Amino acid sequence: MKNAIKVISVAMCLFFAVTAFACKKPEEGEKGAYLMAKDGQTEYTVVVPETASETVSFAAQELQYFFKEVTDIEISVKKDSDISSADAGKYISLGKTKLLADAKISVDETTLGMDGYLVKQKSDDIYLCGGADDGTVYAVYGLLKELFNLEIYTADCYTFDQKSEVRFDAFDFTDVPDIPFRVIGRSNTWYSTKENMFRMRVTNAEKRMSNLGHALYYFIPAAVYFDDHPEWFSVKNKPSGHNDWQLCMTNEEMKAEFIKNVKTFVEENPSIDIVSLGQNDGYGYCTCDNCAAKEEEYGAVSGAYVAFCNDVAAAVTEWMRGIDAARASRLQFYMFAYTFTEKAPVKDGKPTIRCADNVGVLVAPIGAHVSHAYSDMATNASSAGIFKNWKTVSDNFYIWSYSTHFANYYMPHNSFGSIQKNIQDYVDIGAQFVFDQATCGNSVSNFDALKTYLFSKLLWDSELHFDTLVQNFMNAYYGEAAGPHIYRFFDVMRSYLTSLEYSSSQYAECASQRPTNVSSQYFPQNYLYYLDDIFYDAFEALDNAKSADEEAYALYKGRVDFEYLDVLYLQLELYRGAMSNSEKKELIERFQDIAIENRMNNFNESGTITLSSLINTWKQ
Known part of the structure; x- marks a missing residue:
């Protein structure tokens, strides 16, 4: 497919007489203090750490690929062990190379986070580095945007300004996404190829988070525990699936086993610092005497879930503190505000219980009118109230949004009018994670590719001009x-x-x-x-x-x-x-x-x- 797209991109000048793919006429003598490429040659070499991760190696591959697309030059890649800062060459350094250290360029990992990055120039050399390795890939795309005006619409549809001479001025900028974790649940990005996910700026949730979403069945599976402990469950008969049953949130014996299983999961998955404690899908919550009493005490079914999640988070974090204090400080947990837990534990405008500092709430307003923002009081008073009340209960927010009709993917469905305002609202409340669920695992039209592009762009920068994005995508x-x-x-x-x-x-x-x-x-x-x-x-x-x-x-x-x-x-x-x-x-x-x-x-x-x-x- 790549080769086909390359042929198309070069040919579009004739096909449409405008810059549909790579049709800008090369302009000789363009402004720029530094020369990167001319007449099919470059003095630059891409440098990666000697022990470059798979992700940083992918960043180098992407830089090579697009550099070749624009200039028809094969830029070489070397390990930093083969390079010295005293050498006379010109370099594009990717990640935490020895060149970066020798240049005394500091990387503020806290500010940049997992996906943010810096692009900085010293003398003729350019340094690209993320707060983590994923950020280094995004730094490559950031550099390519500056050099060639690269714009990626889908993994195999992109535009750039084709040049035979590449000049540039000094670089010194950082870029951090508005939403740190971004998951787009569509067939073209959901558990897709590395190429698709990075080019569309999608977080690989499996690398960073536990079971995305519903999780009670994962830590206390009915097939394992129901026969010996039916009192742990909200239903009288052994469930055959994962839906429409929950756990008894007030059962101390169940909670102890749950905590043990979460510890095992955290220990076996050292890269995961965000753990879902989300309820199972559907309803069927526990109505035993103890749970009913907690509902009365807190003013909502969700109160018992907050208390349960606080206890789990505290126990697991304290245990991890004795093993790895740094990781313990990174551990985050979240519960759901979904279906029967949408109602926050609030009475008379005041919370009856609050989430612990490392416990967040994932708001999933499944009953909202998605053609309007969740905060729109005229059409979405219920969802607006959900966010308002939960803001008094938790300081940490995660979002599960929806942009398809699950009963019929081909029902005409207009969620476009709410996309940007919703994302801006998520930024305002400091949301750490957004998952937009659509037609996972199945290709549909209804402008699915456009929605992926809009989420890709706006979750990174929520202030971009919406209609300009749409029109550029169409063309x-x-x-x-x-x-x-x-x-x-x-x-x-x-x-x-x-x-x-x-x-x-x-x-x-x-x-x-x-x-x-x-x-x-x-x-x-x-x-x-x-x-x-x-x-x-x-x-x-x-x-x-x-x-x-x-x-x-x-x-x-x-x-x-x-x-x-x-x-x-x-x-x-x-x-x-x-x-x-x-x-x-x-x-x-x-x-x-x-x-x-x-x-x-x-x-x-x-x-x-x-x-x-x-x-x-x-x-x-």
Whole structure:
């Protein structure tokens, strides 16, 4: 795929006559006090530590790859043991090399965190270093942005200014993400390749956190403990799965075993300092006499969970302090504010119990209208209240947000209007972690790639201009020919779904039967005809440019086809009965071909709507 993209990026000057990928004409004699490359040659060498980690080695590979893309020069990589600061060469130092130490450049790991980085120049040499190794990879992208205006839209779609002569002025800057831990739960980033995750600035949660989210079943599995200790559980019958059962938060014997198991987990996973104590999915919380009494005392079911998590955190931290005091100071734990624990332990505006200093709360407002910010009192008074009350209980926040409809991934779903304001609100409360859950493990359209890009950019810098990001993405990802038409579809779709909110109270949600019941009442045929016309214009624009570069045409047409599935789905779901047999057959085959090409199978979270079941229903 890389080679194909490279060919496309060079050819786009002819295809669109503007900078769709790498089409800026080289300008000889550009300003810049320092010369990095000219006429296919560079005096620079990339330097990594002698014992470079896999991550820092990857940073060097990314620098080599993009340097070659822009200049067609293979920049060499050497270990610092083969380099001396007294040598006459010019170097780009990655990570904590001997060159960095010799240059007496200090790295404030506390300020930079895991992903922040510095880029600094001394004489002809450039030093890139993160607060941790992941930050060094991001430093590479930061340098490439400065040198070549590199912009990454997806792992295999990026733009840059192509140059035969590379000059630059002095570098001295740092960059720290607004949200330290960023996880985007989509098929193109969730447990994806290292290349995809780094290029989209996604945190590898497995390296830094325990079981992401629901965790009670992990530390006290029913299969192991229920038969001998049924009183530890909230249900009378042995559960067969992980959902709709919880633990008795007031059972001291269970808590002691839970603490023992958490200690074992922490000991066996030395890289993990953030431990989830989140409740199981669903409901089924314990209502025994002791738990009921605690609910009354605290004013909410969540109060017993806060007390339990505080006790677990205190015991595990004290134990770790005797083994590794530094790690003990880093350990963090979090519980959920989700479903039955959304209500904070607050009475008369005052907390009845507070989270310990190293215990946070992961807020997951699953019932909110996701087309509006969670803080929007007019439409999301409930979620706004959840955040307000929990802020009196905890100083440490983690976020689990939603941007799809789990019952039907192809329900038209407009969460775009809330993305930036939500993230800005997360920054204001000092959130350490954001996980946006969408269609994990399954490719869908509904502008999924755009959402990934927006989260990637805004979780790092929440003040970027939203519409500029959207328009740049459209032109790069769908091509300059089709991009304006797909932007028009995006704009029309969002405006129409917004109008349904006001006319029919059809808000975008993630866990109910709305934003619509996919009915002709809300999606009249004339509206779909209008959308169809927009895509006709997009395909026509691509066809008109096809002869310039057929490989580029195929790439962009495939991406436009993918978004067209939204329209095809509504046409077939609502109006196939009015179609002729031949027309219905043609549309079904087109939908199926595009879905298979994009590896789509499940159309909802539970897997009850599959491509084959959908096609069979439509054929009847």
